[in-house]
Amino acid sequence: MKFKKTAVIILLASFAIKSQSQEVKFPAFSAEAHRGGRGLMPENSIEAMLNTIKIDGITTLEMDTHISKDGKVVVTHDDYLSPAFMLTPDGKDIPLTDAKKYPIFGMDYAEIKQFDLGTKYYDLFPQQVKVKTHLPLLADLIDAVQRDIKKNKRKQFFYNIETKCSESGDGITNPKPEKFVKLLMDVILKKRVADFVVIQSFDKRTIQIIHEKYPEMKTSFLVANKKTYEENMADLGFKPFILSPVWQMVNEELVKKAHADGVKVIPWTANTLADIQKLKTLNVDGIISDYPDILVQAK
Numbered sequence: 001m002k003f004k005k006t007a008v009i010i011l012l013a014s015f016a017i018k019s020q021s022q023e024v025k026f027p028a029f030s031a032e033a034h035r036g037g038r039g040l041m042p043e044n045s046i047e048a049m050l051n052t053i054k055i056d057g058i059t060t061l062e063m064d065t066h067i068s069k070d071g072k073v074v075v076t077h078d079d080y081l082s083p084a085f086m087l088t089p090d091g092k093d094i095p096l097t098d099a100k101k102y103p104i105f106g107m108d109y110a111e112i113k114q115f116d117l118g119t120k121y122y123d124l125f126p127q128q129v130k131v132k133t134h135l136p137l138l139a140d141l142i143d144a145v146q147r148d149i150k151k152n153k154r155k156q157f158f159y160n161i162e163t164k165c166s167e168s169g170d171g172i173t174n175p176k177p178e179k180f181v182k183l184l185m186d187v188i189l190k191k192r193v194a195d196f197v198v199i200q201s202f203d204k205r206t207i208q209i210i211h212e213k214y215p216e217m218k219t220s221f222l223v224a225n226k227k228t229y230e231e232n233m234a235d236l237g238f239k240p241f242i243l244s245p246v247w248q249m250v251n252e253e254l255v256k257k258a259h260a261d262g263v264k265v266i267p268w269t270a271n272t273l274a275d276i277q278k279l280k281t282l283n284v285d286g287i288i289s290d291y292p293d294i295l296v297q298a299k
Helices: 002-020 046-052 138-151 177-190 204-213 229-236 252-260 273-281
Strands: 030-033 060-067 073-075 158-163 197-201 218-223 242-245 286-289
Touching: 030 046, 030 158, 046 060, 046 138, 060 138, 060 177, 073 138, 073 177, 138 158, 138 177, 158 177, 177 204, 197 204, 197 242, 204 218, 204 229, 218 229, 229 242, 229 252, 273 286
Parallel strands: 030 060, 030 286, 060 158, 158 197, 197 218, 218 242
Antiparallel strands: 060 073
16 A cells, blocks of 8 residues: 555656656756856855856756755755855854854744855955855745746756755754755746756765656766765666766766766866866766856867
């Protein structure tokens, strides 16, 4: 009886995904703006996404998600509000001693939204345009991008959405993976963008759940280790749509083995023209970069 119920749920989820999204073919080469293109604009912001979709040749917006205390899907990378590039609601620095004072999972979104994401100088990305903004909800980000696409008659962009969670963070910096996936998929299905979403994670649990409960969804396994291609696939337990290794892991052998399995290889985060061109000679299926402007220059 339990098996039949699970099967029905999976079929209904698959039907919802198929019926709620338009058919969009995945790019032959997925040119992805890491955190929306944080080399140019404040990371994971709506402003970064809207700036990047103006760059001819970019196909995909890469971003990170956390869950707030009140169950909202927030677009941000760090477990805690970062002293490196965020300011308090009254415009003051967050002291390094308070680096773990503001956990995303421990704050309601209304409070998170008051912090300034985009005006503090960020020495890692000195070219970044400064603009006062905030950590957005995934729902609001999707609305803004889809609205811009429609208004300006742009091609449909893909969303590569990472679940920021870990087993050690369960109940501390993130909910259990089942809850995370449910909240994330609720947004994706409500916004009718499932056909052009990839869900990626270092936490294999979330994409294993996606693979089981939402088999029509595209998944990507993020890795940064010394394991072989075969070991990473065995660890995950299924062949994902994409294997996304740190770019230094990529070699000709890895790409050939992945392609033989029908798995795409999209490395992260290559930021120089030389490194991007080197990866392209290895026949990768896309590249994630902080600098979308440099990424599209590479031949």
